[in-house]
Amino acid sequence: MRSFPVTDEIRSYAVAHGTWRPDAVVRELQAETAALGDVAGMQIGDDQGQLLTLLARLVGARRAVEVGTFTGYSSLCIARGLAEGGSLLCCDVSAEWTEIGRRAWASAGVADRIELRIAPALQTLRALPPTADIDLVFIDADKPGYAAYWAELVPRVRSGGLLLADNVLWSGRIDDPRSTDADTIALRAFNDLVASDDRVETVVLTAFDGLTIARRR
Secondary structure (H helix, E strand, O other): OOOOOOOHHHHHHHHHOOOOOOOHHHHHHHHHHHOOOHHHHHOOOHHHHHHHHHHHHHOOOOEEEEEOOOOOHHHHHHHHHOOOOOEEEEEEOOHHHHHHHHHHHHHHOOHHHEEEEEOOHHHHHHOOOOOOOEEEEEEOOOHHHHHHHHHHHHHHEEEEEEEEEEOOOHHHHHHOOOOOOHHHHHHHHHHHHHHOOOOEEEEEEOOOOOEEEEEEO
16 A cells, blocks of 8 residues: 655646646635635635546536535536536525635636525425435535435435535544544544445545545445
8 A cells, every 4th residue: 555645736736637727717716715714724625626527527417416515616616517407506504605606606607507505404405306316416514414414315316326525534533532522523423324324335535634425326
């Protein structure tokens, strides 16, 4: 097994050798997000954004759902990977932060593919039709809510569709017995839940902050 520190330089090198490189819209979005201060750390990186676009294309996603939109970078990446006529439903509770995303989506020409609902995500998800027609899910929101979001979304994802969950290794604290905060405990329970769910095939990437990729059987 080989491993090495993933520096900013290595990450930039990897992104530069991908197909969907950050453009002026993305850079402006990142700058606006950085101006928010410490919370900007919730934004995904360019490498993860590239992966979201590719995964959306790989499954031919026409219907996608995102739980936790923040300032809209991940949703922009997913929307750019949707098949023609595809749509993305974004669930968030912050009109302030998502307004930054709205502007970016418009600049990128994908606003017509994205529906944003400002409400508790569980409320939005429970109101969705029970039909299993979702192609791609990305969960990146409040950690104690992950299990409930999973419960609502798995039955609504089609066979062969993907469910993605971010931050599942929690900066390496996930297996540290000294970490007993509510977020870490919730993520441990969520990871155990997913690992035992026979409705999906699952891998956990030790990239980014830990990304679960689950394929609906």
